[in-house]
Amino acid sequence: MINDNDVIETLDELETFLRAIENGGLGLANAAGVALATNNTNGRPFLAVLDDNQQLLLGRWVSADVYENGKDMVRYGTKKVH
Numbered sequence: 356m357i358n359d360n361d362v363i364e365t366l367d368e369l370e371t372f373l374r375a376i377e378n379g380g381l382g383l384a385n386a387a388g389v390a391l392a393t394n395n396t397n398g399r400p401f402l403a404v405l406d407d408n409q410q411l412l413l414g415r416w417v418s419a420d421v422y423e424n425g426k427d428m429v430r431y432g433t434k435k436v437h
Contacts, residue, residue: 357401357414357415357416358415359416361415361416362415362416362417362418363402363415363416363417363418363421364417364418364420364421365418365420365421366420366421366424366425366428368421369402369417369421369425369428369429370428370433372402372415373389373428373429373432373433374433376389376404377432377433381404381413383404383412383413384406384412385406385407385412386404386405386406386412387405387406387407387409388404388405388409389402389403389404389405389429390402390403390405390429391403391417391422391425391426391429393422399416400416400417400418400419400421400422401414401415401416401417402414402415402417402421402429
C-alpha cells in the first residue's frame with residue numbers, strides 16, 4: 356500500500372500528513388496509530404498508518420531527513436515539541 360510517487364520529503368509535509376490522519380481527512384477506517392519503519396527488503400524508510408490490530412492501512416515513503424528528525428512528531432503528535 357505504498358505509492359512510490361508519494362514521498363514525504365520535509366517535516367512540514369510530515370506534520371500535514373499526520374494532521375490529516377488525526378482529523379480523519381484520509382477516510383481511513385480504524386486508524387489507530389502511526390509508526391516510522393524501514394522496508395525489510397531495501398531498508399527504505401516509511402511512515403505506516405496502522406489499525407487496531409497493527410495491520411498496515413496506508414504507507415508513505417519518507418526521506419532520510421524525515422525519518423531521522425520526525426520521530427518525536429510521530430511519537431507525540433503534531434504539537435510543537437521543545
